Amino acid sequence: xxxxxxxxxxxxxxxxxxxxxxxxxxxxxxxxxxxxxxxxxxxxxxxxxxxxxxxxxxxxxxxxxxxxxxxxxxxxxxxxxxxxxxxxxxxxxxxxxxxxxxxxxxxxxxxxxxxxxxxxxxxxxxxxxxxxxxxxxxxxxxxxxxxxxxxxxxxxxxxxxxxxxxxxxxxxxxxxxxxxxxxxxxxxxxxxxxxxxxxxxxxxxxxxxxxxxxxxxxxxxxxxxxxxxxxxxxxxxxxxxxxxxxxxxxxxxxxx
Amino acid sequence: xxxxxxxxxxxxxxxxxxxxxxxxxxxxxxxxxxxxxxxxxxxxxxxxxxxxxxxxxxxxxxxxxxxxxxxxxxxxxxxxxxxxxxxxxxxxxxxxxxxxxxxxxxxxxxxxxxxxxxxxxxxxxxxxxxxxxxxxxxxxxxxxxxxxxxxxxxxxxxxxxxxxxxxxxxxxxxxxxxxxxxxxxxxxxxxxxxxxxxxxxxxxxxxxxxxxxxxxxxxxxxxxxxxxxxxxxxxxxxxxxxxxxxxxxxxxxxxxxxxxxxxxxxxxxxxxxxxxxxxxxxxxxxxxxxxxxx
Numbered sequence: 381x382x383x384x385x386x387x388x389x390x391x392x393x394x395x396x397x398x399x400x401x402x403x404x405x406x407x408x409x410x411x412x413x414x415x416x417x418x419x420x421x422x423x424x425x426x427x428x429x430x431x432x433x434x435x436x437x438x439x440x441x442x443x444x445x446x447x448x449x450x451x452x453x454x455x456x457x458x459x460x461x462x463x464x465x466x467x468x469x470x471x472x473x474x475x476x477x478x479x480x481x482x483x484x485x486x487x488x489x490x491x492x493x494x495x496x497x498x499x500x501x502x503x504x505x506x507x508x509x510x511x512x513x514x515x516x517x518x519x520x521x522x523x524x525x526x527x528x529x530x531x532x533x534x535x536x537x538x539x540x541x542x543x544x545x546x547x548x549x550x551x552x553x554x555x556x557x558x559x560x561x562x563x564x565x566x567x568x569x570x571x572x573x574x575x576x577x578x579x580x581x582x583x584x585x586x587x588x589x590x591x592x593x594x595x596x597x598x599x600x601x602x603x604x605x606x607x608x609x610x611x612x613x614x615x616x617x618x619x620x621x622x623x624x625x626x627x628x629x630x631x632x633x634x635x636x
Numbered sequence: 637x638x639x640x641x642x643x644x645x646x647x648x649x650x651x652x653x654x655x656x657x658x659x660x661x662x663x664x665x666x667x668x669x670x671x672x673x674x675x676x677x678x679x680x681x682x683x684x685x686x687x688x689x690x691x692x693x694x695x696x697x698x699x700x701x702x703x704x705x706x707x708x709x710x711x712x713x714x715x716x717x718x719x720x721x722x723x724x725x726x727x728x729x730x731x732x733x734x735x736x737x738x739x740x741x742x743x744x745x746x747x748x749x750x751x752x753x754x755x756x757x758x759x760x761x762x763x764x765x766x767x768x769x770x771x772x773x774x775x776x777x778x779x780x781x782x783x784x785x786x787x788x789x790x791x792x793x794x795x796x797x798x799x800x801x802x803x804x805x806x807x808x809x810x811x812x813x814x815x816x817x818x819x820x821x822x823x824x825x826x827x828x829x830x831x832x833x834x835x836x837x838x839x840x841x842x843x844x845x846x847x848x849x850x851x852x853x854x855x856x857x858x859x860x861x862x863x864x865x866x867x868x869x870x871x872x873x874x875x876x877x878x879x880x881x882x883x884x885x886x887x888x889x890x891x892x893x894x895x896x897x898x899x900x901x902x903x904x905x906x907x908x909x910x911x912x913x914x915x916x917x918x919x920x921x922x923x924x925x926x927x928x929x930x
Binding site for chain 2: 382383384385386389407477478481563564565566567568569571610612615616
């Protein structure tokens with residue numbers, strides 16, 4: 381299992397060895413793979429997306445790269461992150477790698493509350509995401525079309541890039557003590573695959589719209605994708621927090 | 637141009653090494669001009685081999701004119717004593733020089749070859765004899781084979797002073813042992829062995845010859861190189877920012893001036909930017925456009 385450098389860098393100062401972990405928003409299993417590589421005793425890969433759940437299963441449990449020893453340590457959980465089936469205070473390390481950009485603002489508090497509920501005293505939290513793109517980034521225009529199509533189709537925004545300080549304040553509000561921030565990617569490489577995939581999402585979202593609107597949004601997405609090709613822009617960050625309990629999570633330096 | 641110690645050789649090599657294979661595709665006058673351009677940029681380490689067409693012959697005139705400014709690496713693919721001894725004599729003759737600064741085992745590919753070069757009557761006997769005689773100064777090895785084999789060679793050749801191997805974002809992004817040239821770099825650095833990087837500019841294998849016949853390829857390399865100035869710069873910055881001694885240009889002469897420019901402007905890439913390059917390369921093999929995130 382190839383583990384992206386972003387995931388490795390986000391986890392390499394966290395005590396993953398022997399820990400019970402929750403990957404919130406499992407995607408294609410990149411962070412699950414990183415947690416397994418780091419020696420997690422158990423990884424709950426939680427996603428509300430059936431395709432992602434099977435992708436993770438395929439990759440870390442059934443696939444060619446899966447190792448039996450590792451697949452015994454992972455459980456794919458198909459659930460809403462606002463209400464997971466995990467017990468209170470049961471998780472040592474919570475990760476949300478590239479999750480919150482697909483979470484609408486209105487739902488952020490419920491997910492933060494749920495991740496806090498399952499966290500054991502002294503637990504660690506890692507939140508990796510993207511700062512808003514600079515104004516002149518073409519990818520920003522593509523995401524705007526993606527969001528417009530999703531909003532008009534009644535799906536809510538497709539993507540929201542929250543600044544690091546905003547997600548930091550959100551979790552501090554739920555009792556998490558900020559530990560550190562790292563830059564995972566600077567700039568962020570948006571490859572041809574990323575550009576094509578996002579243009580495809582915009583096209584799919586626009587599909588149910590009335591003809592004029594649909595065609596104009598699709599034409600806009602196609603034009604941006606064709607003109608952009610690839611782009612390196614923006615920053616991906618990693619925030620780490622500790623959760624109360626044993627006092628190690630207390631901020632140092634600003635208390636007597 | 638920045639220089640770095642080449643292991644324990646006592647030589648400080650420039651962060652770019654000139655791969656003189658590029659001269660093979662030039663006429664003599666063009667070859668002379670290219671060597672002058674490379675020296676003007678400040679490059680002090682050259683690398684050549686007898687198997688690069690007539691690159692040795694074309695390098696000869698300017699090498700002899702500037703012999704003191706050039707740390708010269710050469711190689712032999714011969715695995716036995718007699719073959720290596722003859723090949724070294726031939727290279728000295730073709731280059732027209734008395735000494736070669738670094739003589740390297742060329743393109744180690746199999747365990748059997750490693751057994752042969754290290755055995756009695758193996759190629760390394762000829763290398764050491766030449767070193768005692770003063771025609772060769774230092775011993776090295778090159779390989780784009782299995783990283784485990786290179787590690788084994790480092791273990792078994794006590795007087796190895798340099799190793800030349802591939803490193804680029806595409807192989808760094810892959811975690812399997814088959815692509816783990818980072819392990820070679822780490823071991824070489826532990827042993828204070830100089831590290832020379834090849835394939836830093838490789839983008840991908842060429843398409844099948846059915847799709848693109850060999851004679852229609854736009855570059856002389858046996859892989860498809862990156863070929864835009866910004867890509868060349870990024871690849872050079874990435875490779876030279878690993879803990880290596882020097883990075884070698886791709887073989888095609890059309891790419892050399894872009895690499896020289898990147899080497900002269902080298903400033904070092906921070907870790908977040910290095911990860912960005914690796915991340916950008918991570919999906920290159922994956923045609924399925926379903927990856928929305930990093």
